[in-house]
Amino acid sequence: MNNYQHNKTEIHKFTKELDTMFDKMNSLGNSEVDLNALFSREFMMAHIRVTTFEDFLKVGNFNVKSKADFEAIPDDVFDEYVLTHTDFSSWDEILETATDDYIQSQLNF
Numbered sequence: 724m725n726n727y728q729h730n731k732t733e734i735h736k737f738t739k740e741l742d743t744m745f746d747k748m749n750s751l752g753n754s755e756v757d758l759n760a761l762f763s764r765e766f767m768m769a770h771i772r773v774t775t776f777e778d779f780l781k782v783g784n785f786n787v788k789s790k791a792d793f794e795a796i797p798d799d800v801f802d803e804y805v806l807t808h809t810d811f812s813s814w815d816e817i818l819e820t821a822t823d824d825y826i827q828s829q830l831n832f
Contacts, residue, residue, distance in 0.1 A: 756822075756825060758776050759775070761821050762775070762776040762779075763828075767779065770810045770817070770820070771808070771809045771810075771817075779808075782808065785801075785804075798814070801814050802814055
């Protein structure tokens with residue numbers, strides 16, 4: 724195989740990989756992510772020192788059985804809990820970091 728053919732093959736392979744990555748990005752942008760997927764065991768142990776998001780809520784004595792229950796927790800109360808029990812300064816920071824990690828794992832970065 725000459726240099727031209729090799730380069731053409733590599734470009735074709737790279738183009739297919741880009742297409743796959745863009746397809747994955749589009750599917751991520753159009754779906755809701757399960758909290759267990761977003762807050763994986765690895766993420767929780769590395770940053771929060773419990774194994775599940777549910778355990779994190781239980782340790783804080785937050786009685787959450789639905790999305791509405793979670794949304795009813797006052798932001799300042801939850802941010803204070805986050806600040807004192809995690810590596811993060813706010814709920815927004817946890818959410819942003821977990822989302823970034825999740826996207827990277829789904830795109831195989």
